[in-house]
Amino acid sequence: xxxxxxxxxxxxxxxxxxxxxxxxxxxxxxxxxxxxxxxxxxxxxxxxxxxxxxxxxxxxxxxxxxxxxxxxxxxxxxxxxxxxxxxxxxxxxxxxxxxxxxxxxxxxxxxxxxxxxxxxxxxxxxxxxxxxxxxxxxxxxxxxxxxxxxxxxxxxxxxxxxxxxxxxxxxxxxxxxxxxxxxxxxxxxxxxxxxxxxxxxxxxxxxxx
Amino acid sequence: xxxxxxxxxxxxxxxxxxxxxxxxxxxxxxxxxxxxxxxxxxxxxxxxxxxxxxxxxxxxxxxxxxxxxxxxxxxxxxxxxxxxxxxxxxxxxxxxxxxxxxxxxxxxxxxxxxxxxxxxxxxxxxxxxxxxxxxxxxxxxxxxxxxxxxxxxxxxxxxxxxxxxxxxxxxxxxxxxxxxxxxxxxxxxxxxxxxxxxxxxxxxxxxxx
DNA sequence: TAGATTGTTAATCGATTAACAATC
DNA sequence: TAGATTGTTAATCGATTAACAATC
Numbered sequence: 304x305x306x307x308x309x310x311x312x313x314x315x316x317x318x319x320x321x322x323x324x325x326x327x328x329x330x331x332x333x334x335x336x337x338x339x340x341x342x343x344x345x346x347x348x349x350x351x352x353x354x355x356x357x358x359x360x361x362x363x364x365x366x367x368x369x370x371x372x373x374x375x376x377x378x379x380x381x382x383x384x385x386x387x388x389x390x391x392x393x394x395x396x397x398x399x400x401x402x403x404x405x406x407x408x409x410x411x412x413x414x415x416x417x418x419x420x421x422x423x424x425x426x427x428x429x430x431x432x433x434x435x436x437x438x439x440x441x442x443x444x445x446x447x448x449x450x451x452x453x454x455x456x457x458x459x460x461x462x463x464x465x466x467x468x469x470x471x472x473x474x475x476x477x478x479x480x481x482x483x484x485x486x487x488x489x490x491x492x493x494x495x496x497x498x499x500x501x502x503x504x505x506x507x508x509x510x511x512x
Numbered sequence: 513x514x515x516x517x518x519x520x521x522x523x524x525x526x527x528x529x530x531x532x533x534x535x536x537x538x539x540x541x542x543x544x545x546x547x548x549x550x551x552x553x554x555x556x557x558x559x560x561x562x563x564x565x566x567x568x569x570x571x572x573x574x575x576x577x578x579x580x581x582x583x584x585x586x587x588x589x590x591x592x593x594x595x596x597x598x599x600x601x602x603x604x605x606x607x608x609x610x611x612x613x614x615x616x617x618x619x620x621x622x623x624x625x626x627x628x629x630x631x632x633x634x635x636x637x638x639x640x641x642x643x644x645x646x647x648x649x650x651x652x653x654x655x656x657x658x659x660x661x662x663x664x665x666x667x668x669x670x671x672x673x674x675x676x677x678x679x680x681x682x683x684x685x686x687x688x689x690x691x692x693x694x695x696x697x698x699x700x701x702x703x704x705x706x707x708x709x710x711x712x713x714x715x716x717x718x719x720x721x
Numbered sequence: 722t723a724g725a726t727t728g729t730t731a732a733t734c735g736a737t738t739a740a741c742a743a744t745c
Numbered sequence: 746t747a748g749a750t751t752g753t754t755a756a757t758c759g760a761t762t763a764a765c766a767a768t769c
Contacts, residue, residue: 308721314736320713328694338750350750351738358752366745366751383713384720391712398611403708405607408692414712452719453712477715479708483617485537485554493718495711499612499688502704503600503623503662504529504592506686509702510661511593512517523760547726559726560762567728575727575769 307361308382315356316383321346322356323379330372338369388415390449392475394466395457396421396429396436399481403455404431417449422462439469446473453477460484467494516570517591524565525592530555531565532588539581547578597624599658601684603675604666605630605638605645608690612664613640626658631671648678655682662686669693676703 311319325345329337339350339357346353357370362378364370380386391414393400403409404419421427422439429436437445445451454470456463456478463484470478471492478488481497488494520528534554538546548559548566555562566579571587573579589595600623602609612618613628630636631648638645646654654660663679665672665687672693679687680701687697690706697703 305721308717312735316714316717317710320710320717323713324709340750349738351740352736354750354752355737364751366743367749368745369750382717384716384718385713387720389712389716389720398607398614402607402611408709409712412709412713413716453715477719479711479715493715495715497711498707500533500617500621501526501529502688502706503598503618504532504594504621505525506662506688506702506704507593507598507622508517508525508529508591509593510686511596511598512514521759549726558762560764561760563726563728564761573727575767576725577769578726 307359311359311382315359318346318348318352318356319360319379320383322353323376323383323385326372326376326379330376334372336369337372337375339364341369385413387413389413389453390415390417390451391453391455392417392442392446392449392451392470393419393455393457394421394439394442394470395419395455395459395462395481396423396426396431397457397459400455400457401431403457403481404434414453417451418445420445442469443473446470446475451475453479456480456482456486458482516568520568520591524568527555527557527561527565528569528588529592531562532585532592532594535581535585535588539585543581545578546581546584548573550578594622596622598622598662599624599626599660600662600664601626601651601655601658601660601679602628602664602666603630603648603651603679604628604664604668604690605632605635605640606666606668609664609666610640612666612690613643623662626660627654629654651678652682655679655684660684662688665689665691665695667691 322342325342326337339353342353343350360378360382393403393416396419400419404416418437419434420437420439420442426436427438454475456466458466460482463482464486467478467486467488471489477493479495480486531551534551548562551562552559569587569591602613602625605628609628613625627646628643629646629648629651635645636647661684663684665675667675669691672689672691673695676687676695676697680698686702688704689695
């Protein structure tokens with residue numbers, strides 16, 4: 304267990320992820336230095352919060368200049384677990400499954416999709432760009448072969464729990480659930496729910512004020 | 513401006529949305545009463561938090577029995593702005609756009625999708641179930657006709673800002689951005705970013721501990 | 722009635738912000 | 746040097762929890 308990471312609360316971690324995406328963009332735009340004030344403005348925070356958050360990292364800025372963009376990117380990458388390939392599989396080759404599979408952004412951040420599965424015989428074997436849809440029966444085998452750690456549930460709600468069970472049994476340790484079902488996972492497996500509906504509800508709350 | 517709603521912090525509101533999805537399920541399962549303890553267990557909170565949150569609503573429970581599921585559902589529905597149709601349009605008929613269009617869950621919660629747009633001549637006019645893909649040029653007209661309030665950006669990042677501008681100009685007041693671009697919207701327009709990549713990063717952080 | 726559960730107050734906890742010496 | 750920005754401490758703020766009288 305990483306000592307630095309243990310001191311990072313869920314709430315700080317989420318901001319670190321956002322700093323990461325921000326410095327990634329700044330870096331690609333050629334920025335060399337970024338101050339706590341600039342980061343704060345980008346993410347609608349105070350510069351105090353930014354400095355506090357960054358102080359948790361094994362990294363220092365420089366007075367008068369701020370933080371070195373490239374170094375900060377590298378440090379955040381490491382802390383967030385993005386300094387490696389995180390082999391991922393997708394279960395369900397419907398629209399959501401395909402969307403994730405083809406979205407470059409995930410791959411670019413190390414979420415390398417190793418396979419996509421479905422149980423529909425009409426879909427199995429079909430190609431999606433360089434992938435072909437595999438039979439869900441091969442899940443365990445493929446997950447082990449590729450040492451996949453992350454699994455995305457993109458099946459209809461009714462099949463979500465069964466899919467989660469299969470993923471956990473195959474050795475997946477992190478599940479992203481894009482279905483609307485509430486599912487249970489065994490200890491040692493981390494579950495994150497997609498929040499698209501919650502996001503829409505957030506919009507509904509504020510626009511109907 | 514609704515007085516009850518103004519006292520509700522963003523953090524409480526997000527939990528109210530989760531209570532809503534939970535009591536919606538309980539109701540469909542035939543549950544009549546639910547206690548703060550039960551809700552707390554479902555959402556991994558304390559019963560104190562649940563009672564505090566619900567005390568912000570114009571609604572009371574009953575000692576020894578808890579909260580009436582159906583009434584709580586109705587109240588939450590009203591507070592969250594889900595007691596009406598929230599007419600929605602989708603821009604971009606790629607996989608994400610289609611996935612949202614066909615996902616029953618959104619429609620069931622009042623996010624009635626009025627139209628889906630694209631700028632690709634090869635897609636315009638094509639059918640997706642009972643919809644046909646419309647020319648983005650008709651956006652303003654269609655948004656006004658249906659009094660659409662919510663717009664979903666499901667176009668490639670490069671076109672996201674332009675799409676946001678068009679949506680805002682057409683009178684959309686809430687935007688859900690599924691692209692990875694950082695976009696700006698005028699005052700009076702609420703912007704919510706999809707967090708799928710952030711969710712994946714959250715998984716990466718914890719599974720690589 | 723006895724017991725369970727609410728609503729609410731007060732205490733605690735943690736997150737955010739302000740402030741400022743250190744430093745480049 | 747003068748001025749800007751960090752890192753860090755202490756203060757503030759808000760969210761969560763504990764506790765308990767009221768009540769069904």
